[in-house]
Amino acid sequence: MAKNTFREDEKLKETVNIKIIGRLVKYIAPYKKEVINTLFLMAVVVTVSLVNPLLMRLAINEYIANGDLQGLAILGVVMAVINFAAMYCARYRIVIMSRVSSKILLKIRQELFIHIQKLSFSFFDSRPVGKILARIIGDVNSLGDLFTNSVTTLIPDAITLVAVAGIMLFLNWKLALMALIMLPFLSLTLFLIQITCRQRWQDYRKKRSNLSAYIHEDYSGIRVVQSFTREKKTERTFADLSKTLTGSFISAVKVADAFWAVVELSWGIGSIIVFWYGTRLLTAGEIEVGDLVAFTGYIAMFWRPIMNLSNFYNLLITNLSGAERIFEIMDIAPDIVDAQNADELPEIVGEVKFNHVTFAYEDGEEVLKNVNFHIKAGETIALVGHTGAGKTTIVNLISRFYDTTRGQVLIDGYDLKDVSVESLRSQMGIMTQDTFMFSGTIKENIRYGKLDATDEEVVKAAQAVKAHDFIIKLEKGYDTDVNERGSRLSVGQRQLIALARALLADPRILILDEATSSIDTQTEKKVQEGLNVLFAGRTSFVIAHRLSTIRNADRIMVIDEGEIKEVGNHQQLLAKKGMYHKLYMAQYRFLNEGA
Numbered sequence: 040m041a042k043n044t045f046r047e048d049e050k051l052k053e054t055v056n057i058k059i060i061g062r063l064v065k066y067i068a069p070y071k072k073e074v075i076n077t078l079f080l081m082a083v084v085v086t087v088s089l090v091n092p093l094l095m096r097l098a099i100n101e102y103i104a105n106g107d108l109q110g111l112a113i114l115g116v117v118m119a120v121i122n123f124a125a126m127y128c129a130r131y132r133i134v135i136m137s138r139v140s141s142k143i144l145l146k147i148r149q150e151l152f153i154h155i156q157k158l159s160f161s162f163f164d165s166r167p168v169g170k171i172l173a174r175i176i177g178d179v180n181s182l183g184d185l186f187t188n189s190v191t192t193l194i195p196d197a198i199t200l201v202a203v204a205g206i207m208l209f210l211n212w213k214l215a216l217m218a219l220i221m222l223p224f225l226s227l228t229l230f231l232i233q234i235t236c237r238q239r240w241q242d243y244r245k246k247r248s249n250l251s252a253y254i255h256e257d258y259s260g261i262r263v264v265q266s267f268t269r270e271k272k273t274e275r276t277f278a279d280l281s282k283t284l285t286g287s288f289i290s291a292v293k294v295a296d297a298f299w300a301v302v303e304l305s306w307g308i309g310s311i312i313v314f315w316y317g318t319r320l321l322t323a324g325e326i327e328v329g330d331l332v333a334f335t336g337y338i339a340m341f342w343r344p345i346m347n348l349s350n351f352y353n354l355l356i357t358n359l360s361g362a363e364r365i366f367e368i369m370d371i372a373p374d375i376v377d378a379q380n381a382d383e384l385p386e387i388v389g390e391v392k393f394n395h396v397t398f399a400y401e402d403g404e405e406v407l408k409n410v411n412f413h414i415k416a417g418e419t420i421a422l423v424g425h426t427g428a429g430k431t432t433i434v435n436l437i438s439r440f441y442d443t444t445r446g447q448v449l450i451d452g453y454d455l456k457d458v459s460v461e462s463l464r465s466q467m468g469i470m471t472q473d474t475f476m477f478s479g480t481i482k483e484n485i486r487y488g489k490l491d492a493t494d495e496e497v498v499k500a501a502q503a504v505k506a507h508d509f510i511i512k513l514e515k516g517y518d519t520d521v522n523e524r525g526s527r528l529s530v531g532q533r534q535l536i537a538l539a540r541a542l543l544a545d546p547r548i549l550i551l552d553e554a555t556s557s558i559d560t561q562t563e564k565k566v567q568e569g570l571n572v573l574f575a576g577r578t579s580f581v582i583a584h585r586l587s588t589i590r591n592a593d594r595i596m597v598i599d600e601g602e603i604k605e606v607g608n609h610q611q612l613l614a615k616k617g618m619y620h621k622l623y624m625a626q627y628r629f630l631n632e633g634a
């Protein structure tokens with residue numbers, strides 16, 4: 040899959056709203072108790088608000104009309120008490136739903152994080168980290184209001200609406216019909232607006248993702264940016280992306296704002312119609328003043344839930360696009376999955392076989408072409424060749440970071456596609472070119488290779504790869520913080536720590552991809568001695584451009600354009616005077632000329 044960058048919008052599959060809503064509802068389902076409590080509190084609020092105009096009607100038509108001040112005072116106290124209770128209920132239901140909403144967001148975020156961690160390299164190849172972050176953080180956050188308001192708004196307001204309409208019909212059906220006259224216009228217009236609205240919010244989120252991807256990329260490469268003094272260039276790109284983001288936001292908000300205009304217009308016209316018609320009925324003696332006052336109260340109560348429901352609908356449309364983006368990632372199945380009846384790979388002996396292996400990262404571009412080899416358990420194999428020849432790809436297939444396009448990779452006779460990924464990788468020690476350090480101490484970084492390793496084991500691994508000497512010279516020794524990505528350490532020091540980490544795992548198959556490329560030649564010699572001891576008894580694959588480091592390998596495979604061109608030990612390949620000889624002599628000459 041071609042890599043998406045901050046320059047292009049992500050492409051999303053079209054999803055039906057109702058399906059997304061259905062998936063969101065499933066997250067609320069476990070909180071039945073809280074939802075019922077909230078509904079009970081809302082019932083109190085709604086009942087009080089429904090009763091208020093009736094009490095007003097009573098006050099005007101009965102107590103004021105008959106001059107019963109005592110009755111009026113009692114009614115006033117009753118109204119104050121029930122309204123205070125309603126206010127408390129209204130506040131408390133928000134507390135409950137906010138808690139529920141936070142828990143749901145946590146669950147979604149966790150699910151997303153766990154799912155993304157399981158996705159294959161090809162997923163990460165195809166999109167920038169910043170865009171993934173935008174989904175885990177921004178899009179998940181955007182669902183908060185939706186969950187909080189779903190129960191507090193949707194159900195009570197719908198009930199209020201029906202109840203108010205019922206009471207109005209009961210009070211005076213003619214006046215009630217006049218009040219409802221604007222509803223069809225409102226529904227149709229809101230439906231039409233949401234179509235554009237949804238697209239615009241989706242676009243806004245894509246632009247926000249682009250900006251997030253750019254910020255992440257820029258800060259990750261800040262050393263390059265500053266060393267080439269490209270700050271102005273990056274500022275311009277940032278400004279362009281921000282401007283586009285603002286533009287997409289304004290364009291979405293413009294449509295979203297039309298929601299309000301339409302609701303307020305309908306409210307205004309609806310109220311005018313009711314007042315006009317109500318006055319006519321009053322003049323005709325069909326209703327009393329108290330009825331019209333009560334009706335006026337109900338009109339406001341009728342439009343408030345419509346306003347709230349429109350607001351919720353708007354919120355739904357705004358944030359549904361966030362949910363869509365979350366579920367899209369959740370629906371991506373990892374490329375590398377265990378077969379249905381996958382076996383556990385038994386303790387690895389170490390025989391590795393490539394059987395007519397062809398591999399392409401992207402359709403049609405074969406990076407490995409019909410590769411065949413058979414490595415005996417315990418052999419040390421060096422892979423050499425020009426940049427981009429396919430060396431890393433070969434070891435990526437042994438670790439099953441990708442599946443072959445054609446052919447088989449076998450370890451001890453087991454096809455990797457038939458064994459569980461966990462049982463395979465847990466027995467491998469892999470040191471990639473990217474010697475990644477996690478924020479934490481040196482000790483923690485080495486221990487990453489074997490989480491239950493004792494301090495002694497950590498030190499032993501560091502000693503074996505000659506990392507111990509530099510570590511103890513640091514202010515806090517093994518407890519020194521390495522900072523994010525290991526920025527506290529030199530590249531060579533990071534390589535030594537990554538080596539210790541790989542060895543601590545005591546793997547049956549060891550893969551070292553340019554493990555010592557940044558270590559000075561003197562230290563490398565010492566590291567090599569340590570490594571030779573560690574190579575003993577396990578199958579090892581070593582990729583190195585510095586050919587002096589792989590001279591002792593049992594076999595050297597020369598890779599070129601995705602094919603194995605030569606195989607043999609150092610002496611045999613030199614004698615052959617082929618590609619290896621050429622590579623070796625070029626380095627030798629270069630070093631001599633440089634000296």
Ligand SMILES: Nc1ncnc2c1ncn2[C@@H]1O[C@H](COP(=O)(O)OP(=O)(O)OP(=O)(O)O)[C@@H](O)[C@H]1O
Nearest residue numbers: 164400401406424425426427428429430431432433
């Ligand atoms: N994730 C990827 N997506 C697409 N193409 C890739 C990917 N990784 C590597 N390639 C391509 O595959 C080819 C082989 O790459 P590979 O990393 O195996 O080379 P290599 O021999 O290890 O090179 P080097 O010595 O520079 O590390 C290269 O042409 C490279 O551009």
